[in-house]
Amino acid sequence: MFDTLYARIGAGVATLVIAFAFLKGDEPERVGAGAYALGLLASLLLQDDSRLSGSQWGVMTIDTIMLGVYAALAWKSRRSWPVWATGLQALVVMSHVLTLFDLRPPLAAFYAVINMASYGILLVIAVGTFWAWRDRRAAGLE
Numbered sequence: 001m002f003d004t005l006y007a008r009i010g011a012g013v014a015t016l017v018i019a020f021a022f023l024k025g026d027e028p029e030r031v032g033a034g035a036y037a038l039g040l041l042a043s044l045l046l047q048d049d050s051r052l053s054g055s056q057w058g059v060m061t062i063d064t065i066m067l068g069v070y071a072a073l074a075w076k077s078r079r080s081w082p083v084w085a086t087g088l089q090a091l092v093v094m095s096h097v098l099t100l101f102d103l104r105p106p107l108a109a110f111y112a113v114i115n116m117a118s119y120g121i122l123l124v125i126a127v128g129t130f131w132a133w134r135d136r137r138a139a140g141l142e
Contacts, residue, residue: 010115014040017122017129025129026136028077032085032125035069060096067093070121081128088117088124 021033046058067089073082136142
């Protein structure tokens with residue numbers, strides 16, 4: 001995973017956003033960031049880099065669980081960012097479904113969709129954390 005500069009930068013961005021969410025976010029932001037961190041680590045453990053075609057069942061299962069976590073956050077939270085995270089995670093799961101039904105999308109397109117959706121999820125977690133932090137500061141709680 002960390003063999004390229006792109007992967008190291010991505011891991012650094014993810015670490016910064018997760019740390020920001022844990023330090024300045026409320027409970028929904030912490031749950032979302034924690035789920036993202038656990039999903040990222042579990043995906044790293046279960047991915048099979050030697051397979052160039054077919055479904056990776058472990059990663060697909062983790063991404064489906066992540067969709068459930070974000071959907072539960074969107075259902076229970078009064079914030080808007082979990083809805084966006086749920087939509088982006090649904091895009092990731094649908095990319096896995098395409099390979100499951102053997103529609104043979106180009107591998108580069110498959111990884112591009114997953115990577116861009118993951119960066120989008122990090123972005124909405126960061127924005128949601130910023131809004132929660134700003135609201136607490138405006139209320140004089142911080």
